[in-house]
Amino acid sequence: MPVGAASWSFTEDDFGAITKSLERFLFDSNARCALLVDRSGQLVATVGEQPKFDPTAFATLTAADFSANDQLAKLIGENDFNSLFHQGEKESMYLADIARRVILVVLFDNRTTLGLVRLKMKATVDELSKFFEEVFKRGANDASKPNILAGADDEIDKLFQ
Amino acid sequence: MSMINYASREINCKIVYYGPGLGVKTTNLEHVYGKVSPDTRGKLISLATETERTLFFDFLPVDLGTIRGFKTRFHLYTVPGQVYYNASRKLILKGVDGIVFVADSQIERMEANQEAMQNLYDNMSEYGYDLTRMPFVIQYNKRDLPNAAPIRDLQSALNPGWEISDPSRMRVTANPFRSGENLVEQLQTGEWVEHAPYFDAVAVTGEGVFDTLKAVSKLVLKSLA
Incomplete structure (x- = not known):
């Protein structure tokens, strides 16, 4: 049995690759903003128009929303809902699962349509799913990135004095 | 599931406060929120019922300092303590890095404490996490009350x-x-x-709140080192 939840890390190159993929998607779909949130509620990246709300709180609620809906899916005999759509009067959001570990959240308004967002999102979801599967396979400490906390016991002790 | 973000130079960790209903888990977060500088904490989010019982969770992000140029960000969550909210309680444990069990010291709450502890073990093992091998501390709360059980009894029942x-x-x-x-x-x-390490606390006055938070955060960071 694993001790607890696995750690994972995220490099500047990863960030560059994700940003590029999401920028292309935002351009094609005319959506305003895309956020990536991991399933435990941590914000991974924000691309496009910078949101005016608190992104940390938003990420947490997104993860909770997705988890609650996963359980609802199970109750009705589905494995999961791999996407969710919340419709507002002016602003809407579309959420999609990426590799069972990350959630892509897209915010859009009436400058585009749900149909276009969904259509353009499919390729992005496939691309990001492959990408994140590689990232998770690598874990928190791949050989090229030494563990930044290795031997930091003294520094950790000092932080909490 | 701690996340090390080399792009924004952050280490993100998740800590969950678990325990029986009315056991002052939310009070712990409120005290932290009130005491730390606004630059180092985010908004306190509360998904509660009209009677202020936690329905889904409370959430507070705090920065506890910098190690090797990386900001350490801790996301603190509480779960609903009431027995019938188990479905939502279990969801919050997903990806947890450290647990604080907030026990109610009152003698008459002993059974509720034990039930919550058993529920914690069960929910963790359903995710495949081994509570005995991860950062875990216990906080014995309401130590100021006249009907508080002796620590010795609480330890033998819960720890x-x-x-x-x-x-x-x-x-x-x-x-x-x-x-x-x-x-x-x-x-x-x-x-x-x-x-598990344990702490005495009176969360309404803040006593023991930071000792508990510091201990669990330190254990989480050391588990990554």
């Missing part, structure tokens, strides 16, 4: 120690948070057991 099977860990280990006590010790029967 009797789990058996160690790994020979490399069978050595007496002092409790870094309490002088004169051990976390790992050998019983008279010969078996080795390990206890």
Whole structure:
């Protein structure tokens, strides 16, 4: 049995690759903003128009929303809902699962349509799913990135004095 | 599931406060929120019922300092304590890095404490997490009340120690948070057991709140080192 939840890390190159993929998607779909949130509620990246709300709180609620809906899916005999759509009067959001570990959240308004967002999102979801599967396979400490906390016991002790 | 973000130079960790209903888990977060500087904490999010019982969770992000140029960000969550909210309680444990069990010291809440502790073990093992091998501390709360049970009784009911099977860990280990006590010790029967660190607290006045938070955060960071 694993001790607890696995750690994972995220490099500047990863960030560059994700940003590029999401920028292309935002351009094609005319959506305003895309956020990536991991399933435990941590914000991974924000691309496009910078949101005016608190992104940390938003990420947490997104993860909770997705988890609650996963359980609802199970109750009705589905494995999961791999996407969710919340419709507002002016602003809407579309959420999609990426590799069972990350959630892509897209915010859009009436400058585009749900149909276009969904259509353009499919390729992005496939691309990001492959990408994140590689990232998770690598874990928190791949050989090229030494563990930044290795031997930091003294520094950790000092932080909490 | 801690996340090390090299792009924004952040280490993100998740800590969950667990325990029986009305056990002041939310009060812990409110105290932290009120005491830390607004630059180092985010918004306190509360998904509660009209009677202020936590329905889904409370959430507070705090920065606890910088290590090797990386900001350490801790996401603190509480779960609903009421028994019938188990479905939502379990969801919050997903990806947890450290647990604080907030026990209610009142004698009449002993059974509720034990039930919540059992529920924690069950929910963790359903995710495949081993509570005995991860950062875990216990906070005995409401120590100021006249009907508070003695710590000795609470320890034997909630923290009797789990058996160690790994020979490399069978050595007496002092409790870094309490002088004169051990976390790992050998019983008279010969078996080795390990206890979780524990703290006395009165969350409404803030006593013990930061000691608990510091201890669990430190254990989480050390588990990554």
